[in-house]
Amino acid sequence: MPTQEHMKAVMQSYIDGFAAGDAAALAALFAEDAVIEDPVGNPEIHGREAIAEFYANAVASGAKLTLDAPIRGSHGSKAAMAFTVEVPGLMRIRAVDTMAFNEEGLVVRMEAFWGPEDIEM
Amino acid sequence: MPTQEHMKAVMQSYIDGFAAGDAAALAALFAEDAVIEDPVGNPEIHGREAIAEFYANAVASGAKLTLDAPIRGSHGSKAAMAFTVEVPGLMRIRAVDTMAFNEEGLVVRMEAFWGPEDIEM
Numbered sequence: 001m002p003t004q005e006h007m008k009a010v011m012q013s014y015i016d017g018f019a020a021g022d023a024a025a026l027a028a029l030f031a032e033d034a035v036i037e038d039p040v041g042n043p044e045i046h047g048r049e050a051i052a053e054f055y056a057n058a059v060a061s062g063a064k065l066t067l068d069a070p071i072r073g074s075h076g077s078k079a080a081m082a083f084t085v086e087v088p089g090l091m092r093i094r095a096v097d098t099m100a101f102n103e104e105g106l107v108v109r110m111e112a113f114w115g116p117e118d119i120e121m
Numbered sequence: 122m123p124t125q126e127h128m129k130a131v132m133q134s135y136i137d138g139f140a141a142g143d144a145a146a147l148a149a150l151f152a153e154d155a156v157i158e159d160p161v162g163n164p165e166i167h168g169r170e171a172i173a174e175f176y177a178n179a180v181a182s183g184a185k186l187t188l189d190a191p192i193r194g195s196h197g198s199k200a201a202m203a204f205t206v207e208v209p210g211l212m213r214i215r216a217v218d219t220m221a222f223n224e225e226g227l228v229v230r231m232e233a234f235w236g237p238e239d240i241e242m
Binding site for chain 2: 004005039040041042065068069072073074075076077078079080081082084094095096098104111114115116117118
């Protein structure tokens with residue numbers, strides 16, 4: 001099982017990847033067969049290739065993430081964080097992301113909780 | 122599908138239920154066959170009777186919850202919130218809870234993300 005420290009470091013790297021505009025670094029956090037559901041309720045995105053494309057688009061928007069509170073771990077192989085996404089000149093999104101990790105410490109599933117009313121234009 | 126407004130109101134009622142020390146009000150937010158995993162990684166608790174007992178113990182500890190950031194919805198039937206639990210004289214726990222809802226607007230699954238390092242004594 002990945003350590004608490006490792007999972008939180010990965011989630012911080014996710015924040016940092018957006019800060020650096022580094023989509024490849026973001027995609028590299030995920031397992032080859034990872035699944036993301038962002039936002040929860042939208043169709044899932046399967047596999048690192050599709051995930052890399054998703055983050056290329058996200059990074060191209062100029063989105064930057066700021067933690068709203070310290071990253072949370074668990075007693076298992078999942079962690080969560082509350083943050084705000086700022087897309088310059090466009091909108092601000094309040095989100096919670098949960099991530100599940102595999103034995104190698106890669107993210108196998110990410111779910112992003114944000115709804116239509118969590119966006120400020 | 123439950124509305125964003127409804128899901129967020131239920132999560133606020135969860136905070137308010139602890140504030141009021143009302144374990145019955147907390148248990149009433151859940152469906153008869155609901156499951157809670159609190160914390161994530163611990164054995165699940167199944168069914169409203171066991172859930173009611175869980176919250177009776179939690180309320181008896183004097184635990185009070187304070188939101189760290191606004192409650193998040195989704196584009197589906199799930200919502201999430203980051204908050205801090207204060208157990209008077211004992212500890213403070215930083216947590217994220219996610220809740221999934223059924224068509225009737227009751228919680229069918231709650232997962233609480235907090236690990237050993239998210240506790241301050």
